[in-house]
Amino acid sequence: QSVVTQPPSASGTPGQRITISCSGSSSNIGSNTVNWFQHLPETAPKLLIYDNNQRPSGVPDRFSVSKSGTSAYLAISGLQSEDEADYYCATWDDSLKGWVFGGGTTLTVL
Amino acid sequence: QVQLVESGGGVVQPGRSLRLSCAASGFTFSAFAMHWVRQAPGEGLEWLADISSDGTRKYYAASLKGRFTISRDNSRSMLFLRMDGLRPDDTAVYYCAKDASWTFDHWGQGTLVTVSS
Numbered sequence: 538q539s540v541v542t543q544p545p546s547a548s549g550t551p552g553q554r555i556t557i558s559c560s561g562s563s564s565n566i567g568s569n570t571v572n573w574f575q576h577l578p579e580t581a582p583k584l585l586i587y588d589n590n591q592r593p594s595g596v597p598d599r600f601s602v603s604k605s606g607t608s609a610y611l612a613i614s615g616l617q618s619e620d621e622a623d624y625y626c627a628t629w630d631d632s633l634k635g636w637v638f639g640g641g642t643t644l645t646v647l
Numbered sequence: 648q649v650q651l652v653e654s655g656g657g658v659v660q661p662g663r664s665l666r667l668s669c670a671a672s673g674f675t676f677s678a679f680a681m682h683w684v685r686q687a688p689g690e691g692l693e694w695l696a697d698i699s700s701d702g703t704r705k706y707y708a709a710s711l712k713g714r715f716t717i718s719r720d721n722s723r724s725m726l727f728l729r730m731d732g733l734r735p736d737d738t739a740v741y742y743c744a745k746d747a748s749w750t751f752d753h754w755g756q757g758t759l760v761t762v763s764s
Contacts, residue, residue: 636694
């Protein structure tokens with residue numbers, strides 16, 4: 538059981554906007570930056586968002602994040618079939634003195 | 648471009664040891680901290696350990712209870728993970744990842760470790 542929780546699944550139709558939540562506590566999300574990763578089966582995970590809302594080059598601005606207290610949110614607008622993947626949030630935990638990942642959310646584009 | 652290639656995975660009996668390697672290229676390896684992360688079948692990503700750029704500082708997930716050791720050889724741009732006392736629940740794909748100031752900006756493709764008798 539991860540100390541940072543995500544919904545196990547999310548879905549949307551092409552063109553729609555969806556949001557994935559990532560809930561933690563004051564020792565992790567509440568006091569540290571949150572990263573988001575996209576993971577397709579049999580591939581290397583890919584950094585999507587870092588430092589709360591920075592995108593590496595090549596990541597479209599359809600992906601954005603927000604943060605409120607001890608929760609963070611990944612929003613994907615203009616949903617595309619290629620967005621079908623697992624999405625993970627990750628952050629440092631001051632109490633555990635280690636990195637913690639959310640349990641992951643599987644996004645299905647209907 | 649940055650490349651991280653893991654190796655050393657395979658099938659190992661419970662209680663045995665295994666050493667994973669990660670060959671890095673395309674960046675100045677000695678300037679960056681590195682991480683190991685794993686994904687068990689049907690599960691999410693789990694951070695295991697990281698090591699500072701010079702190898703002097705190491706952090707581990709508490710769940711490992713001292714069974715794993717991270718190390719690096721900057722002269723060969725190599726990262727290692729020594730795993731002792733392997734258990735069936737250590738079965739996973741193991742990834743190395745490059746640190747980039749509070750994030751993991753590049754990952755390898757992973758190497759599969761199966762712990763089974």
